[in-house]
Amino acid sequence: MKKFEIITSVLEYENEELPKSIRELVEKAKKETEKAYAPYSNFKVGVAVLLKNGEIILGSNQENAAYPSGLCAERTAIFYANSQYPNTPVDKIAIAAFTNNDFTNNPITPCGGCRQVLREVETRYEHPITVILYGKKKTYILNDVESLMPLNFVKDNLMNN
Numbered sequence: 001m002k003k004f005e006i007i008t009s010v011l012e013y014e015n016e017e018l019p020k021s022i023r024e025l026v027e028k029a030k031k032e033t034e035k036a037y038a039p040y041s042n043f044k045v046g047v048a049v050l051l052k053n054g055e056i057i058l059g060s061n062q063e064n065a066a067y068p069s070g071l072c073a074e075r076t077a078i079f080y081a082n083s084q085y086p087n088t089p090v091d092k093i094a095i096a097a098f099t100n101n102d103f104t105n106n107p108i109t110p111c112g113g114c115r116q117v118l119r120e121v122e123t124r125y126e127h128p129i130t131v132i133l134y135g136k137k138k139t140y141i142l143n144d145v146e147s148l149m150p151l152n153f154v155k156d157n158l159m160n161n
């Protein structure tokens, strides 16, 4: 038996020190929370996806009375991006959430299902996706989705590699 460790690096920013281009993407994600359909959780999530061609795709969570039929903001945006631009890698994703009349103090972190989907996109285009997680107190930036989900399952695993 041997033990190994997997280290995740997270860059923690004061919001004021975020580079301008990142701040602009975050602002778009924040604005997008207004379009969320979240009557059940009242937790409104907004996402801005920057593609490698400069296009920005926006999305929000879309809930349903049959709860599991709803979809997170990340998947709403990323599936739309991939269906509209199937040949264009995703470069960055910014995520923000609004609840109880304000944005969350701490960075919002995507659920496991969305991490899996984002990781698929990262491997599909062989291009790391910068993940930007906004909170009022601080913002986290990760250099890729893999950092959010070590030992993740990808298509190579299906090949018995």
Ligand code: THU
Pocket: 038, 041, 043, 044, 045, 060, 061, 062, 063, 070, 071, 072, 073, 074, 108, 109, 110, 111, 114
């Ligand atoms: N949600 C997202 O859209 N993204 C996340 O990263 C976490 C959760 C949504 C799902 C549901 O509509 C609501 O937030 C509460 O879980």
